[in-house]
Amino acid sequence: MRRYIIKRILLCFLVLLGVSIISFGILHLTPGDPARLLLHDGATQQEINELRERLGLNRPLHIQYLIYMQGAIKGDLGTSLYFKVPNLDLIKERVPATLILTSAAVFGSLLFSIPLGIIAGIKQGSAIDFFALFFALLGQSMSPVWLGVLLIFIFSVKLQIMPSFGFGSIQALILPAITLGLPLAALITRLTRAGTIDVLSEDYILAIRAKGIGEKKVIMRYVLKNVLIPIITVVGLQFAVFMGGAVVTENIFNWPGIGRLAIFAIYGRDFPLVQAIMLVVATFFVVINLLVDILYTLLDPRLKFS
Amino acid sequence: MKMNKLVMFLLIIVLLLPNCLIGVAQEKVITFARPEDIQFMDPYDNINITNIIMDYLIYDRLVDYNPETGVGFVPALATEWSVSSDGTEYTFKLKQGVSFHNGEPFSAECVKVSLERFINEKLRRGSDWETLKEVEIIDDYTVIVKFSQPNVVCLTNLVRTPMLPAKAFQEKGAALFDNPIGTGAFTFTEWRRGQHIIAEKYPDYWGEPAYIDKFIYLPINEDSTRLAGVLRGEIDIADTMPPDQVPAAEADPNVEVIRMLAWDQIYLGLKADTPPFTDKKFRQAVTLSLDRENIVKFILKGGRPSTGNIPMGVFGFDDSLAPVKRDIEKAKQLVEESIYDGREIRLIAPTGWYPKTKDVTQAIQAGLIEIGVNVNLEILDGATFAERRGAGNYDIYYTGASQPGDVDSFIWQRIYNDAMASGYVNNELNQLIEDQRQEVDSEKRIEMLREIENIINTEVAPHVFVYQMEHIYFQRKGIEGYRYYGNKCPDLRYVHYAN
Numbered sequence: 029m030r031r032y033i034i035k036r037i038l039l040c041f042l043v044l045l046g047v048s049i050i051s052f053g054i055l056h057l058t059p060g061d062p063a064r065l066l067l068h069d070g071a072t073q074q075e076i077n078e079l080r081e082r083l084g085l086n087r088p089l090h091i092q093y094l095i096y097m098q099g100a101i102k103g104d105l106g107t108s109l110y111f112k113v114p115n116l117d118l119i120k121e122r123v124p125a126t127l128i129l130t131s132a133a134v135f136g137s138l139l140f141s142i143p144l145g146i147i148a149g150i151k152q153g154s155a156i157d158f159f160a161l162f163f164a165l166l167g168q169s170m171s172p173v174w175l176g177v178l179l180i181f182i183f184s185v186k187l188q189i190m191p192s193f194g195f196g197s198i199q200a201l202i203l204p205a206i207t208l209g210l211p212l213a214a215l216i217t218r219l220t221r222a223g224t225i226d227v228l229s230e231d232y233i234l235a236i237r238a239k240g241i242g243e244k245k246v247i248m249r250y251v252l253k254n255v256l257i258p259i260i261t262v263v264g265l266q267f268a269v270f271m272g273g274a275v276v277t278e279n280i281f282n283w284p285g286i287g288r289l290a291i292f293a294i295y296g297r298d299f300p301l302v303q304a305i306m307l308v309v310a311t312f313f314v315v316i317n318l319l320v321d322i323l324y325t326l327l328d329p330r331l332k333f334s
Numbered sequence: 335m336k337m338n339k340l341v342m343f344l345l346i347i348v349l350l351l352p353n354c355l356i357g358v359a360q361e362k363v364i365t366f367a368r369p370e371d372i373q374f375m376d377p378y379d380n381i382n383i384t385n386i387i388m389d390y391l392i393y394d395r396l397v398d399y400n401p402e403t404g405v406g407f408v409p410a411l412a413t414e415w416s417v418s419s420d421g422t423e424y425t426f427k428l429k430q431g432v433s434f435h436n437g438e439p440f441s442a443e444c445v446k447v448s449l450e451r452f453i454n455e456k457l458r459r460g461s462d463w464e465t466l467k468e469v470e471i472i473d474d475y476t477v478i479v480k481f482s483q484p485n486v487v488c489l490t491n492l493v494r495t496p497m498l499p500a501k502a503f504q505e506k507g508a509a510l511f512d513n514p515i516g517t518g519a520f521t522f523t524e525w526r527r528g529q530h531i532i533a534e535k536y537p538d539y540w541g542e543p544a545y546i547d548k549f550i551y552l553p554i555n556e557d558s559t560r561l562a563g564v565l566r567g568e569i570d571i572a573d574t575m576p577p578d579q580v581p582a583a584e585a586d587p588n589v590e591v592i593r594m595l596a597w598d599q600i601y602l603g604l605k606a607d608t609p610p611f612t613d614k615k616f617r618q619a620v621t622l623s624l625d626r627e628n629i630v631k632f633i634l635k636g637g638r639p640s641t642g643n644i645p646m647g648v649f650g651f652d653d654s655l656a657p658v659k660r661d662i663e664k665a666k667q668l669v670e671e672s673i674y675d676g677r678e679i680r681l682i683a684p685t686g687w688y689p690k691t692k693d694v695t696q697a698i699q700a701g702l703i704e705i706g707v708n709v710n711l712e713i714l715d716g717a718t719f720a721e722r723r724g725a726g727n728y729d730i731y732y733t734g735a736s737q738p739g740d741v742d743s744f745i746w747q748r749i750y751n752d753a754m755a756s757g758y759v760n761n762e763l764n765q766l767i768e769d770q771r772q773e774v775d776s777e778k779r780i781e782m783l784r785e786i787e788n789i790i791n792t793e794v795a796p797h798v799f800v801y802q803m804e805h806i807y808f809q810r811k812g813i814e815g816y817r818y819y820g821n822k823c824p825d826l827r828y829v830h831y832a833n
Contacts, residue, residue, distance in 0.1 A: 061721050070746075
């Protein structure tokens with residue numbers, strides 16, 4: 029296992045290098061001059077050129093990239109062109125908010141969907157099964173933009189029981205977590221239901237029941253464990269995606285996370301900040317992927333590290 | 335048992351009492367929301383509206399806009415001023431007995447250190463002060479601000495230039511702005527990026543004290559979230575609201591909708607050095623195809639059709655001018671008579687910068703198509719748009735321009751210096767632009783500005799003005815004190831609930 033982890037960590041560095049090259053390339057190929065955006069609208073070409081010079085944007089691209097990576101290796105992810113503060117500081121400010129929102133969305137989804145999916149799988153054709161299927165369809169069809177605004181309209185404006193934006197309280201977390209988590213909850217419900225039906229139809233379940241083992245134990249010990257394996261993959265990947273920034277949800281609820289910062293940086297062509305965010309997000313991805321793979325093998329002893 | 339009940343009763347009273355007292359002596363707070371966050375706190379090195387709004391609270395300036403009329407200037411940290419006959423020297427007498435929030439006294443040295451930053455450093459507002467030569471201290475409360483050539487916009491620029499504490503700035507440099515110190519009605523308390531900025535009432539303010547204890551600024555980008563916040567009462571003032579949110583706000587009896595004319599105008603920039611725009615007839619056809627009245631009436635439901643490059647409310651505005659009336663038949667005739675050969679005309683516009691860009695540009699496109707012009711409308715993200723415009727990679731661009739109360743910066747940067755690469759060259763126009771910058775006689779200057787406007791309107795180059803924008807904000811009923819000056823940077827020092 030140790031050898032496997034070391035190999036994966038080395039692969040992580042390769043992945044991050046690839047991400048940095050691709051993101052740098054795409055960023056600089058995209059039209060838009062950060063110097064022009066930083067200055068007032070009537071800035072002369074001379075003023076723009078002077079600012080480009082001061083910011084080092086006139087250097088050859090490969091030099092700019094090497095300078096950036098030289099700093100990144102030492103933990104210096106550069107300075108934001110717009111905010112004029114270290115990018116790492118900006119990202120560190122945002123990570124807790126994104127982590128809180130992501131965790132609430134993911135764990136909320138799991139708490140709701142796994143029991144619902146299992147019960148729906150056990151009681152096929154029942155009212156609860158119908159509800160689960162309907163919920164799965166609705167959740168995956170709803171646009172987060174529409175859902176978020178709808179939730180604000182109903183619970184904040186009309187019923188006045190939830191804040192419409194904000195950060196720092198459990199109340200302020202509820203609506204954004206639902207907005208972010210609902211599509212995931214819908215997916216997990218479907219996967220859990222399908223997985224439960226599959227497992228329950230296996231011969232070994234029949235054998236276990238024949239042995240006289242209670243239904244509760246059958247579900248908790250045999251069904252749940254098998255159903256969790258694909259769910260962990262989905263949830264792990266989705267957690268990583270959310271950590272990259274739930275842009276729409278953060279924007280609607282004014283949640284101060286990485287997603288909002290990333291969009292702002294992209295629109296403003298704040299190259300160093302975009303690079304920094306992409307590196308950090310890619311790091312989350314590879315680390316979470318590695319953790320998911322390790323968890324996988326712990327859940328299913330048939331899988332070996334290779 | 336009786337004793338237990340008594341103890342319980344007393345306990346409840348003790349627990350509830352602080353809450354009752356808090357209810358009696360409640361802090362007066364105003365929460366204000368608009369789209370942007372602060373860029374960074376140096377008031378001299380950013381062009382951000384949010385910064386200007388917070389600067390009004392934390393700092394003072396030598397002069398302010400007249401709060402009654404919104405035009406002209408009133409004394410602030412300067413008690414009086416005079417201008418030399420050639421317009422190169424402004425002498426200011428300064429208010430005595432004023433201190434910064436750290437106790438440092440305000441004096442002539444502060445004015446010198448503040449303004450000479452534009453000479454000593456490369457700052458984003460530096461272009462407003464490019465002719466500043468020096469600030470001479472006559473005594474502790476008298477300074478002369480000297481320019482290398484006549485300067486007619488010194489007071490306009492001073493309204494946006496806060497005074498800094500000289501000693502503290504000399505000691506800390508830019509680090510001073512981590513915890514800004516001014517002489518203003520509020521002190522800076524906290525800035526959590528992306529979340530809020532808090533300023534608290536300064537009890538020893540030299541001027542009229544603020545009515546409230548705390549001002550909270552919330553950067554909320556999403557229009558619908560700001561709307562929900564003000565409807566719910568979480569936000570007291572939701573600023574910079576788009577016109578299509580107005581009906582929802584008007585439906586709420588607890589919310590007021592305020593609409594005011596801004597000094598911003600939307601205009602079309604023409605690629606004047608490229609056919610068919612080299613032909614005046616084609617340019618005239620373009621302006622005649624615009625349905626300014628109906629754009630304002632039906633699409634924006636507010637604003638004012640433009641009459642020229644000087645917006646209403648700005649120095650030199652000519653109220654005798656009327657907007658160009660749409661005349662499709664005449665426009666068609668002019669297109670036929672022009673050198674236009676049917677090629678595709680690229681109209682570019684930025685998304686997200688101005689309200690209803692898509693609807694307005696589609697209306698403009700429709701008008702041009704109606705007169706026989708083949709138009710491709712491209713709505714681009716802001717950065718791409720800015721790059722293409724700056725590189726001259728367009729035939730027509732759609733954009734806006736804000737004014738600080740004087741059109742000098744607009745005509746100097748966008749016409750004389752041709753910052754948008756239109757290729758338009760008019761020596762008479764350029765000479766007038768140079769001359770008006772140095773004309774200290776207001777009446778003569780107004781004549782020059784109107785002549786400039788007349789040339790732009792007659793030549794229909796390099797710009798065609800479409801409409802003057804509105805500034806819309808929603809506030810909870812009962813709020814007073816929002817001071818607006820047309821530049822979309824409200825002075826919020828005295829906002830409060832009337833009751």
